[in-house]
Amino acid sequence: MYCIYCGEKMDEGALKCPSCGEETLQAKAQSAYHRTHKEGRYSIADHTGDFAHDDQERNKGMALMSYLPILYLVPILCAKDSPVARFHASQGLLLSVVNFIVLTLGFIFSSLGRIAYVGPVLRVVWQIALLIVLLARIYLIATVLRDKVKGLPFIGNEKIFG
Numbered sequence: 431m432y433c434i435y436c437g438e439k440m441d442e443g444a445l446k447c448p449s450c451g452e453e454t455l456q457a458k459a460q461s462a463y464h465r466t467h468k469e470g471r472y473s474i475a476d477h478t479g480d481f482a483h484d485d486q487e488r489n490k491g492m493a494l495m496s497y498l499p500i501l502y503l504v505p506i507l508c509a510k511d512s513p514v515a516r517f518h519a520s521q522g523l524l525l526s527v528v529n530f531i532v533l534t535l536g537f538i539f540s541s542l543g544r545i546a547y548v549g550p551v552l553r554v555v556w557q558i559a560l561l562i563v564l565l566a567r568i569y570l571i572a573t574v575l576r577d578k579v580k581g582l583p584f585i586g587n588e589k590i591f592g
């Protein structure tokens with residue numbers, strides 16, 4: 431086969447042109463696939479490069495508010511024209527939904543708390559879940575302060591206001 435960029439002959443199945451160093455279309459498609467399917471869903475993805483730098487600078491306050499209880503409503507209502515604020519607000523809203531579900535389950539669990547063996551286990555599970563949500567908030571606030579845009583596993587892939 432031949433390189434589509436410089437026309438040089440390449441080995442069959444080569445991922446990179448030996449002459450110009452350009453990746454083949456197949457190699458590019460493969461790495462794009464791995465970015466979205468392998469890293470995208472289960473790990474913390476870096477979206478910093480997906481948003482304009484001045485948008486990130488201008489809406490840092492909105493981004494921080496997205497991860498605080500109740501205050502996440504401010505970017506939802508006031509920064510609809512900013513893609514970066516919409517991203518953070520979507521993530522903040524989903525985090526609050528998860529938080530609400532965990533708290534609701536906590537009330538159900540606490541009424542089951544008197545059941546021997548199961549009660550204490552449920553309480554520990556509930557406390558761990560609350561801790562995870564809290565750590566997620568702290569982590570996301572820290573990434574905003576470091577001028578990064580990070581998407582949490584699962585939550586960061588759902589764009590409500592995208």
Ligand SMILES: [Zn+2]
Nearest residue numbers: 433436447450
């Ligand atoms: Zn080439």
